[in-house]
Amino acid sequence: MDRDGEAAFAEFAAAWSDLVGAVVRAKARGAHNGEHGLTMGQALVMHAISGLERPTVGAVAHALHIASPSATRMLQQLERKGVVARRRCAEDERTILVSVTPHGEELLAEWRARMAERQRQLFDRIAPEQRPVLVALLHDMGAVIDDL
Numbered sequence: 170m171d172r173d174g175e176a177a178f179a180e181f182a183a184a185w186s187d188l189v190g191a192v193v194r195a196k197a198r199g200a201h202n203g204e205h206g207l208t209m210g211q212a213l214v215m216h217a218i219s220g221l222e223r224p225t226v227g228a229v230a231h232a233l234h235i236a237s238p239s240a241t242r243m244l245q246q247l248e249r250k251g252v253v254a255r256r257r258c259a260e261d262e263r264t265i266l267v268s269v270t271p272h273g274e275e276l277l278a279e280w281r282a283r284m285a286e287r288q289r290q291l292f293d294r295i296a297p298e299q300r301p302v303l304v305a306l307l308h309d310m311g312a313v314i315d316d317l
Contacts, residue, residue, distance in 0.1 A: 207252070212280040214243050215252065215269050219277070224267045226255075252276055 170178065196209055207215070217232040218224045230240035244267055247253035252273030258264035269277065295303055 206283075207276050207280045210243070211247060211250075211252070212277060212284075214240075214247060215273055215277050218253065218267050218269050225258075226265045226267060229267060247273070 214229065214233065217229055221228050221232060226240055226244060227237055229244065230237045233240065235243075244253055244255060248255055252270055254268050254270050255265050256268075258266050292300070
């Protein structure tokens, strides 16, 4: 890579570090929501459950790209909080089905509303002429990250 390419990469790496740092700080600021609401991690697990046709522990683990024991621990924590219920499948007692409780649905709806408001705040701070470029870049970055 030539000097210009190295300089461009260094600028990209610095910007990436800044972005990741900002996301981590934002997540830390939002962690207090876990006391009465949901943390981001909890909401993502519940969102995955809601999106599955037959949410088993294994299916949740697969959807989140985590090991089944990790999913089990997360689901146990959510069950203790009263936002997720686990039950044995009637057809196959080895299978554990998972569902979001009505209380969990309320908290998840609140979390989604907070996230939508934060996204709106971010969007509003971007210059209108830059928004289409940013949206395209976000899609591209998501695809590249998925391919890594």
